[in-house]
Amino acid sequence: MRALVLGGGGMVGQKLALHLSVHGLGGEPVELTLHDIAFPPQPLPGVNQIVGSIADAGTAARLARTRPDVIFHLASIVSGEAEANFSKGWAVNMHPTWALLEALRAEHEADPDYCPRLVFTSSIAVFGGPYPDKISDTFLQAPQTSYGAQKLICETMISDFSRKGYIDGISIRLPTICVRPGAPNAAASxxxxxxxxxxxxxxxxxxxxxxxxxxWHASPRSATGFLTHAATLDTETLGGRRALNLPGxxxxxxxxxxxxxxxxxxxxxxxxxxxxxxxxxxxxxxxxxxFAPERAKALGFKAxxxxxxxxxxxxxxxxxxxxx
Amino acid sequence: MRALVLGGGGMVGQKLALHLSVHGLGGEPVELTLHDIAFPPQPLPGVNQIVGSIADAGTAARLARTRPDVIFHLASIVSGEAEANFSKGWAVNMHPTWALLEALRAEHEADPDYCPRLVFTSSIAVFGGPYPDKISDTFLQAPQTSYGAQKLICETMISDFSRKGYIDGISIRLPTICVRPGAPNAAASxxxxxxxxxxxxxxxxxxxxxxxxxxWHASPRSATGFLTHAATLDTETLGGRRALNLPGxxxxxxxxxxxxxxxxxxxxxxxxxxxxxxxxxxxxxxxxxxFAPERAKALGFKAxxxxxxxxxxxxxxxxxxxxx
The missing domain is CATH 3.90.25.10 (UDP-galactose 4-epimerase, domain 1)
Structure with missing residues (x-):
């Protein structure tokens, strides 16, 4: 099977890629391509790397034409940067997802058998206070950052393209990933x-x-587990609600x-x-x-x-x- | 004060326009411009009409350059059409709102005193089942139609542009408007x-x-009331939640x-x-x-x-x- 990881150069993307290249996905070996604006100096063995910005015109369509079976969409700028640079936030965190979805729909329309699994890393930033003691699976989304707004919009598009059968998408709202290895990053978290x-x-x-x-925390190892589980679960079980609060x-x-x-x-x-x-x-x-992430737990997500x-x-x- | 009604040729748009031209808004007379793809044969006296599609390139920017004090954004194709014609639904119900917001932001950046009130007619279609007996103000949005997805995305953009101070927006989720006068329309409702x-x-x-x-119903007269109330209320009272379930x-x-x-x-x-x-x-x-629309009732919306x-x-x- 062919898998594409958008944002494959980041911390979670690299851990996912290492996992997929060693363990495959759902019992199958994975032919893996990573896309990102930059990568660590040492590439993972046997993994293709493409350097570029998902926000560049034509990039999403070019990637869609390779018809991956599974796409992990982790590409985004972080919350703080999206807040500081409003235009860049929308240009990177929202519009390319639209372009990708439209490109995948075009592939599906050219070949109706093509309907890739799309796993989108959303965020608990889709929520905004005041909060109950525990956020339930039916609590409203009311983002209070541009990053959260962009994530909610991508989720909503992905759900609708999935409902129509153009793709088979799922959005997972990751807890804060902790303990991040390596140097401190600029995130407020x-x-x-x-x-x-x-x-x-x-x-x-x-x-x-x-x-x-x-x-609300989960480890990088859990993040990899969330992603691979989301890539292999039966999306029929999601009903019409393809965005999930994950355990943490x-x-x-x-x-x-x-x-x-x-x-x-x-x-x-x-x-x-x-x-x-x-x-x-x-x-x-x-x-x-x-959170009280009952749905995700019942669906087998573990932290x-x-x-x-x-x-x-x-x-x-x-x-x-x-x-x- | 200058007001612009996008979708001003439709049933609700015309009733709103008649009301504004007779009563003004918040005690002030209104210089009123309506924009739509078509209008009834008999124009309202003293009201400007512009025929065109909000989806045409450059339209949103041209309208924003007139710097209306209040914009009522009612323009959309109906649920059934957005479901039948996927591309057209997104092209009319989502992308022009983005273009409008960006154009208004540009006006704000050229003149920071310019920060128009934007009243967006959203819909109860942002919700999807299973439902509780009454939908509360904190129930999740999970649209099950493209129309509902497009409305939710527009709400989310409008909230974020408002949070940043580029506009002063509010989204009102109208009940089904009943009794609609005139000939039957194609809506499933x-x-x-x-x-x-x-x-x-x-x-x-x-x-x-x-x-x-x-x-869940409200009259066309209530719709006009909702719109004018949304145009004049103090948006500070909304906290970070600028989308409201209305009474019905x-x-x-x-x-x-x-x-x-x-x-x-x-x-x-x-x-x-x-x-x-x-x-x-x-x-x-x-x-x-x-619904149990407690917030909207407390804010003075009446059906x-x-x-x-x-x-x-x-x-x-x-x-x-x-x-x-």
């Missing part, structure tokens, strides 16, 4: 990973919010820190420096904190069962893993 | 009006569904017929012919039936208090009214 990762690497980490802040771990920053202490002792915890940042505090205040387990996944898969 | 209007005009009407079918009357077809009997006696009721249509039955089965009142509005405003 970066500290959720930073306060675990930096101390485990013997480095100081800044905590810009109060430790009562509650948030809801915990406070204090609970994250406590889990770090349990796993690694007191010394790493001492490396966390409290340095409140009102800008980040305000952004984070608007984010979802807890960790504690934040401690999330840290252990980081130790196994990243800190102590041989580099790629 | 047409019979809800037809079974009242035709008998009151001494003509036979076809009822294609069971009389246990429950639906939830009743069964049997209750509609009973109200007709109360208002006009037995003879009109005998003109209703039951002729089940499985296609229409299936479409209607997917529609919302009842009728009974279906009988909806019929009386038809008698006063249309059946017995002098023609335009």
């Amino acid at each position: 970066g500290f959720f990973s930073g306060i675990i990762r930096e101390p485990l690497n013997g480095q100081e980490a800044i905590l810009p919010v109060a430790d009562t802040v509650r948030h 771990i809801s915990c406070t920053v204090a609970e994250q820190i406590e889990a770090l202490r349990e796993v690694a002792g007191n010394d790493p915890v001492k490396l966390i420096k409290r340095q409140p940042d009102p800008v980040i505090e305000k952004i984070v205040e608007g984010w979802p904190r807890d 960790e069962s504690s934040f401690k387990e999330i840290i252990e996944v980081y130790l196994e898969d990243d800190l102590n893993a041989p580099g790629p | 047409g019979f809800f009006s037809g079974i009242i209007r035709e008998p009151l005009n001494g003509q036979e009407a076809i009822l294609p569904v069971a009389d246990t079918v429950r639906h 009357i939830s009743c069964t077809v049997a209750e509609q017929i009973e109200a007709l009997r109360e208002v006009a006696g037995n003879d009109p009721v005998k003109l209703i012919k039951r002729q089940p249509d499985p296609v229409i039955e299936k479409i209607v089965e997917g529609w919302p039936r009842d 009728e208090s009974s279906f009988k009142e909806i019929i009386e509005v038809y008698l006063e405003d249309d059946l017995n009214a002098p023609g335009p």
Whole structure:
């Protein structure tokens, strides 16, 4: 089977690609192509890489013409950048999805047997407060960032193209992925990973919010599991609701820190420096904190069962893993 | 003040235009321009008409350059047509809204004082079943038609452009407007009006569904009220949720017929012919039936208090009214 990963150069894309190239998908080997604006210096063996922007005219159509069986659509700029650069946000996070869907529909119309599975990484940013204690599967979407609005719009298009039978799409609203390996990124959510990762690497980490802040997490390993499960499940079971809140771990920053202490002792915890940042505090205040993702659980999506387990996944898969 | 009505040639657009030209808006006289692909033969006095398609390249930008203070965006093709003609649905019901928003943003960036009120007529078609008994203000949007998907996407764009301060938008999800005056239209919902209007005009009407079918209604007079109220309310009170479920009357077809009997006696009721249509039955089965629109009520939106009142509005405003 042929799989295409849009945004295949990013952290989650690379982990997914490694998984697919080793394990295949649904018991079948995968001929894998990654597309992104940039890739890590060391390409994965046996994996095709295409460098380019999904926002460039003609790119979506060119990729659709290769008729992948499965498309993982992870390509987007992050929330902070979409907020700072309004035009770029819509140009990268919304319009190319429309172009891709129209290109896939054209392929389907040329050959009605062609109806690819499209797995779209949406986000809990489609939600906006005020929130109930736990966000249920029937809670309204009311994004409070351009990124969230763009994700909701892509979900909505994907559902409608799927309902009409042009593609077979599913949107998965990822929790914040934590612990992100590697260097800090510019995301406002970066500290959720930073306060675990930096101390485990013997480095100081800044905590810009109060430790009562509650948030919704899953590991990069779970993200790969979500993606491959979404690529292989029977979409008939989704009814008309093809966007899913995924399982995760809801915990406070204090609970994250406590889990770090349990796993690694007191010394790493001492490396966390409290340095409140009102800008980040305000952004984070608007984010979802807890979910009751019953549908996704019933459909077989799985995340960790504690934040401690999330840290252990980081130790196994990243800190102590041989580099790629 | 200058107001622009997109879709100003349609039934609701014409009623709104008549109201604005007589009463003004918020105590101020209105210099009114209507835009649509076609208009009734007799133009409203003192009202500018522009014939054209909102989907034509450059139209949105040309209209934005006139810098209306208030824009009522009612322009769309109906649900049935958007379902039958997929490309046309997106080309008319989605892309021009994007073009309009970008054009208004450009005007705002040229003159930061320019931030028009945009009132968008969305629809209860943004929802999809299964439904609770009453749809609350926090129930998820999961459209099951292209029309509903397009409305949800426009709402989401309008909210985000508003959040950024480029426009001051509000989306109102209209109930089914009933009793529609004039000739039957092609909408699958047409019979809800037809079974009242035709008998009151001494003509036979076809009822294609069971009389246990429950639906959500408001009169054309209420529609005008919704639009003018949305154009003048303080949008700060909306918080981050600029799309509203509006009040209406939830009743069964049997209750509609009973109200007709109360208002006009037995003879009109005998003109209703039951002729089940499985296609229409299936479409209607997917529609919302009842709401608890607490936010809109608290914000001062008002509909009728009974279906009988909806019929009386038809008698006063249309059946017995002098023609335009």
